[in-house]
Amino acid sequence: MAQTDPLSPKELAALVLKAQDGDTDAFGNIYDAFLTPVYRYVVFRFPADLTEDLVADIFVKAFEKLHSYRPIFGVPFSAWLFRIARHTLIDAYRKNRGFEELSEELIDESRESDPKLRTEQALSVGRVRQAIMKLPEDYRDVILLHYISGLGHREVAKALHMTEGYVRILKFRALKKLEGLLGVSTLSND
Numbered sequence: 721m722a723q724t725d726p727l728s729p730k731e732l733a734a735l736v737l738k739a740q741d742g743d744t745d746a747f748g749n750i751y752d753a754f755l756t757p758v759y760r761y762v763v764f765r766f767p768a769d770l771t772e773d774l775v776a777d778i779f780v781k782a783f784e785k786l787h788s789y790r791p792i793f794g795v796p797f798s799a800w801l802f803r804i805a806r807h808t809l810i811d812a813y814r815k816n817r818g819f820e821e822l823s824e825e826l827i828d829e830s831r832e833s834d835p836k837l838r839t840e841q842a843l844s845v846g847r848v849r850q851a852i853m854k855l856p857e858d859y860r861d862v863i864l865l866h867y868i869s870g871l872g873h874r875e876v877a878k879a880l881h882m883t884e885g886y887v888r889i890l891k892f893r894a895l896k897k898l899e900g901l902l903g904v905s906t907l908s909n910d
Contacts, residue, residue: 757869799878851901859894
């Protein structure tokens with residue numbers, strides 16, 4: 721997955737309007753801009769073999785529902801998109817009860833192929849994933865949307881139907897709980 725430069729709010733608004741008018745290239749640009757954050761959000765919650773299908777479902781649903789998005793309601797497009805992602809994941813959980821939620825392997829094709837490095841990374845990522853999955857759902861959602869998907873506090877708040885202040889409180893509590901679960905200091909100044 722190639723990381724593209726983030727779109728400015730003006731560029732994104734223009735692309736959304738074009739896409740709502742049927743411009744598939746505009747939606748393609750939106751897809752390119754949000755593919756990596758959405759993928760990261762999903763891969764931390766589902767086994768890698770299901771992730772690509774779920775991400776595709778999220779973008780298909782977003783394309784189908786694009787006509788219903790209205791920025792006048794004060795919800796940023798990214799928050800709207802991650803609401804769709806969250807509901808798609810909830811539906812997938814319901815359909816796939818009984819599978820192992822997390823794979824211990826995270827394939828990162830951009831890393832070197834050094835087996836020792838890959839093993840150390842897999843163990844670290846697996847440990848973090850297990851700790852994240854032990855968090856209460858609200859904590860987990862805030863951590864994944866903010867740190868893994870790169871959304872700001874305002875966007876996380878809109879995606880989860882919470883206030884920004886409550887998101888900050890949940891993030892702080894989640895980091896404290898992760899600190900205890902991992903036995904390391906996770907708190908940062910962001």
